Amino acid sequence: MSAYRLTTGGLVDRSAGLAFTFDGRPMRGFAGDTLASALLANNEVLVGRSFKYHRPRGILTAGSAEPNALVTIGTGGRREPNTRATVAELFNGLDAISQNRWPSLKHDIGAVNGLLSPFLGAGFYYKTFMWPAAFWEKVYEPIIRRAAGLGKASMQPDPDRYEKAWAHCDLLVIGAGAAGLMAALTAARSGLRVILADEGFRMGGALLSETAKIGGQAPADFVASVLEELKSFPDVTLMPRTTVFGWYDDNVFGAVEKVQKHVAEPSPDRPVERVWRIIAKRAIMATGAEERPLVFGGNDTPGVMMASAMRTYLNRYAVAAGRKVAVFTNGGSGYATAQAFASNGIEIAAIIDSRAVVPDVAPKGARIIHNGGIVATKGGNRLSGVVVERSGFEEVIECDALAMSGGWSPVVHLACQRGRKPVWSDEHQAFLAPENGDLLTPAGAAAGLSGLGDALKDGQEKALAILRGLGKRPKLRDLPEVEGEYDPAFAPLWYVPGAQQKAFVDFQNDVHVADLGLAKREAYGFVEHAKRYTTGGMATDQGKLGNVNMAGILAGMKGVSPAEIGTTTFRPFYTPVSFGAMAGTSRDKESRPTRYSPLHNWAKKNGATFVEAGLWYRSAWFPRAGEATWRDSVDREVLNVRANAGLCDVSTLGKIEIFGADAAEFLNRVYSNAFLKLPVGRARYGLMLREDGIVFDDGTTSRLAENHYFMTTTTGHAAEVMTHLEHCAQTLWPNLDVRFVSSSDQWAQMALAGPKSRTILQELVEDDLSNEAFPFLSAREVMLKGGLKARLFRISFSGELAYELAVPAGYGEAVADALMEAGAPHGICAYGVEALAVLRIEKGHVTHNELDGRTTPDDVGLGKMVSGTKPDFIGKHLAGRFGLTAADRLQLVGLKPVDVANTIRAGSHILKEGAKPSLTNDQGHVSSACYSPGLQSPIALALIKSGRERHGEKVIVWDGLRNEEFPAVICSPVFIDPENGRLHQ
Amino acid sequence: MASLISCPHCGVRPKEEFTIRGDATPVRPGPDAPEEAWFAYVYLRENPKGRIRESWHHTSGCRRFLIVERDNVTHEVYSVVDAAQAKEAAE
Missing domain, CATH: 3.10.20.440 (2Fe-2S iron-sulphur cluster binding domain, sarcosine oxidase, alpha subunit, N-terminal domain)
Structure with missing residues (x-):
């Protein structure tokens, strides 16, 4: 060739x-x-x-x-x-x-x-590599992976941008060939909002490969004039380089647009690919038809090409596939190709036609072999000839290219993606699109029509039907006349007998006829089984060329109609879509939002080391010069809070404003403890259960006014609590007058803790903060000096005299600066979540380490917070189940190592002394652990079987990951100030 | 699964804006109901084929809970109503 x-x-x-x-x-x-x-x-x-x-x-x-x-x-x-x-x-x-x-x-x-x-x-695969079993992973699989394969993906990050977008239209036309152009034009002339999408970089589809005259114009000129007119309508969008790959519920289509895949150096200002979701009232599937290969011996030798492809290369790209071309055909397409070559002066070696009688016209002087078939091809890397068999006689015909045509299969992929299978048509000898109602209408060759004129007409008619369906008055124009088109009709030929070489059905997966025979003999003849057994129809082309032949051949082997064989399941995507396009802008850091506290900048100024906590960046600790490790910083911060004061950013807590005449009643039903009688100006710690009796979340809720409450949730469950409240209010008790607004981002909230916190705070606050005027659990609006209203709560997570001050987010940094300045003479320090964790572990306060979705209030020592008198609240009715009240449940305790040199790690398990590590011997686990600089010892909170009865017992802390074990003593989970004297000072 | 949901408050919106909570048929028992009723309410679910009633939350929209009646075989959506209104209508 x-x-x-x-x-x-x-x-x-x-x-x-x-x-x-x-x-x-x-x-x-x-x-x-x-x-x-x-x-x-x-x-x-x-x-x-x-x-x-x-x-x-x-x-x-x-x-x-x-x-x-x-x-x-x-x-x-x-x-x-x-x-x-x-x-x-x-x-x-x-x-x-x-x-x-x-x-x-x-x-x-x-x-x-x-x-x-x-x-x-x-x-x-299933036979050869079964034995010995151990060989699979180490020997067979690596070898197969190296030998059989496609291209290799880059291991470097993709430097380009991708994006996603929505589009809306009355009519989506998929494919800009004859039928699609005519449909789009008809709809546009009648005023519909039209999107015309085509996978090619030049619109026109198969028209661009043809030589017939349309309305007296060459096809490419006809295409240009139609596109010109379409562009004149403001409501028409032309989308070249856009493959509609999927049809989804509610007539939503997925499409991928190659925006900059055809340039060497894409502009960073635009994406390289864009995934569209197109919402279409109606759609026309004008996707054309695929020419079928013929299945004959040696049909994969380079130089053998689809007849229509050869015409495309010749007419559209001005490239001749060979200098002496043979044609093997069962229909008109082969003759059209022969004519195209002949008219360019290229020699036709022969036309081999499987049919005895043909209506088609061959180029003058071309040799035609009727009733013929090719049984082998010559040449290795390049075709040099074909072996033709006719009536038992063989003949070698020299040629450097072979055009083959086995008939046509409408491209019905999209129409079959939502559960309906294509339908076999004896008349068309092809699978046609199933009936899908009026949402997606096939038109032209995709509807099984053959011929250019018919496609133009069908495009117009299908558009008219849609216009009528949408109640529009169509504007009718005459169709252009078509001259010189060929008739693509064909006689079925699934397999050419007498093959002397492998006859390939699926080129990409190397599936040949003998493989299908083997599959059938070994009882994998059902089409879905045959696909998996032979791998026919897999990989990047998904059997676009081979699948129909595969069905035809299986049908022939079984002696049934292809209708009985059917097809495998069609699914998106029609053609491969890159991972980059599917991800869009959601990649790397941008795959999820990053949340910064309103006090982020304050923390940064003060030298914070940040830690990612969910979506948040939180200040973890504030290292100072001379501190070698994070522990040095954390120990200093903890000791300073206990001795003087510290300021901590707690803005990440979930915050919900609650309003309504029934807000009190509502809170009483979502919290396990009583909330009905909470006075205005007071805060209360609340515990929320799930309906199954397990703890859901905890936090404080303050009554700021008669019908206005302010709830805080844990950072991690902020969104879930909000949704939970909405669910309860909207679906369980819609008769209650209560409304919610999330204000998590509106408030900067800081905890000021330590014995000197009142003195420091008083310098900024107009109101009297004495213990008498503003006692523990006070919560109300106060006036800051300078005239800023703020919310002040006397609550404590650290166990110290402490306040939480909330100011509008934009003022956060200034207020925090002012507190640091006022606190400087009193030794204030900034402290982060690590010190906060130490402070709360020392005090025995729980977090989601303890409230882990498995614990009841009683497990964590909060049994008193479950009201016995309220008639109903979320979680009440299943909280008393036997399983949740059993005596050997894990209960919250404290833990101290016997030797302070032993560091307790969270996740370690607890064993009785002398017991071997096993599930049966497991006594519980460490939920939180830290080093307490005040006690100068590692300490921990743990959940241990019947733990509250076991204070003083020596147990073993077992860390299976590090293979460590050492003795520790169970104690109360409250390591400091069990009398709460500090809170109330 | 439907691609678009017609929210009674926001109009036709893509399904990605919603969160499906699950079966909307179980009704929370009264305070005096026996433990079996609570057990059934919390744990027992049918897995029907065909027409189902689900609770959907318009998380990225009006934040209302909606009752979506749809067919899990044909994917047809029969109705979308606000959960509070649905409860009112049922009572």
Whole structure:
């Protein structure tokens, strides 16, 4: 085969030359080329190696169904494997490399697999590598993975941007060929909002490959005039380079637009790909038809190509696939291709036709072999001839290219993605789209129609029907006349008998006819089984070319109609979509929001080390000069809070404003403890249960006014608590007058803790903060000096005299600065969540380490917070179940190592002395642990079986991860100030 | 699963704005109901094929709980009503 570029004709721009490389070799093409057409123009016929047998393969198609011509495009982070050369738009500087070959495409060692093919038949995975079992992971799988495969993904980050967008329209037209253009035009002229999407970089579909005259114009000119008119409508959107890949419920379509895949250096201002979700009132599927390969011996030799693809290369790209072309056909397409070559003065070696009688017209002087079939091909990496069999006589015909046509299959993929299977039509000898109502209407070749004129007419008619359905008055115009079109009718031919070489059904997966026979003999003849057993219809092309032949061949083997065989299941995506496009902007840090506290900058100024806590950045500790480790900082902060005062950012707590006449009653029902009689100006610690009796969340709620409460939740459960309250109010008790507003982001909240906190705070607050005027659990609005209203709560997580001060978020930093300044003479320090954790563990306060979704209030020593008198609250009714009240439940205790040199780690398990580590011997686990600088000992909170009865018992702390164990003593979980004297001072 | 949900408060919105809480049929028993009733309410669920009633939260919209009646085979959505109104209508 010798392929070359014609000197004239085609839709390429000969004035715009483009340089590219293939396997490192420099080549040239033109603007308007695909990589495939440019490769052919450079006489590159061998472009890849097959998946399993590493057979040499050439370009087979000119479109998205391409199984062979898969290449890797780009370098570094832009390296994109398995790109179909047939749809890759050529650009200046494109670098393409072939795949699945070593050391080179022409000399591939893996081709030895072809010699092993008797062992690599269908189901070889399941048979060959079963024994010995241990070999699979270590020997077989790595070898198979290396030998059989496609391109390799880049291991570098993708430097490009991707995005997602929504689009809305009355009518989405999928495919801008004859039917699609006519449908879009008809709808646009009648005033519909239309989106016309086409996967190609130049709209026009198969029209661009044809030579018939439409309304007296060449097809490309006709396309241009229609597009020109479509652009004149403000409500029409043309979307080239956009593949509609999926059809979803409510007529939502998924599409991917290649925005900048055809440029060497994409602009950082735009995405390279964009995923669209298109909401369409109606849609027309004008996706055309796919030409079927013929299944004959040696049909995969480079140089064998689909007849329609050869026409496309010739008419659209001005590239001849060979100088002496043979045609093997069962219908009109082969003759149209022969005519196209003949009219360009290219020799036709022969037309081999499987039919005895044909209506089609061959080019003058061409030899036609009726009732003929090809049984083998000559040439290895490049076709040199075909062996034709007719009435038992064989003949070798020399040729350097072979066009094959096995008839047409409508592209019905989208119409079958929502559960309905395609329907076999004897008349069309093809699977047609199932009936889907009026939401998605197939038109033109996709509806099984053959011929250009019929497609134009059908596009118009389907659009008119949609207009009527939407209650619009259609504006009717005459259809353009079509001259010189061919008739693509064909006679079915699933398999050419007498094959002397492998006859491939699925080129990409190396599935040949014998594999299907084997699958059937071994009881995997059901089409879904056959797919898995032979791998036919898998991988990047998903059987676009092979599946219908596979059904036809299985039908022939079973002696039934293809209708009884059916097809495998169609699912999105129609063609592969990159992970980048699916992720859109949600990647790396941007895969989720980052939340900064209003006091973030204050913490930063004070030298905070931050820790990620969920979406939040929280200040963990504030290192000072001379502190060697984080522990030095944390110990200092803890001791300073206990001795003087500290300021901690607690803005990340969930905050919910609650209003309404029934707010008190509502709170009484969502908290396990009593809330009905909470006076105005007071805060109360509250415990929320789940309906199954397990603790859900805790926090304080303050009554700021008669019908206004302010709830705080834990940082981690802020969103869940809000949703829970909404659920309770809206679905359980909609008759209660209560409303919520989340104000988590509106308030900067800081905890000021320590014996000197009152003195410091008083310098900023107008109101009297004496113990008498503002006792423990006071909560009310106060006036800051300078005239800022703030909310002040006398609550304590640390166990010290402490306050939480909330100011509008924008004032947070200034107020925190003022507190630090006022506190400086009193020794104030900033402290972070690590010190906060030590303070609360010392005091025995629980967090979600203890409230872990398994514990009851009683387990964590808060049994008194479950009201016995309230008739109803969330969690009341199942809280008393036997399982939740059993005597040996895990209960919260404190833990101290016997030797203070032993560090207790959270997650360690507790064993009785002398007991071996086992599930049965497990006594519980450590939930929180820290070093207490005040007690100068590691301490911990633990959940231990019947723990409250075991204070004083010596147990073993066992850390299976670090293989450590040491003795510790169970004690009260409150390590400091059990009388709460500090709180009330 | 429907791609679009017609919220009675916000109009047609993409399903990604919603959170499905689950079966909307169980009714919270009265305070005096026996433990079996509470057990059934909290733990026992049917897994029906066909028409179902679900509780959906319009998390990224009006934040109302909605009762969505839909078919888990055909994906047809029959009705979307505010949960409070649905409860009122049922009582």
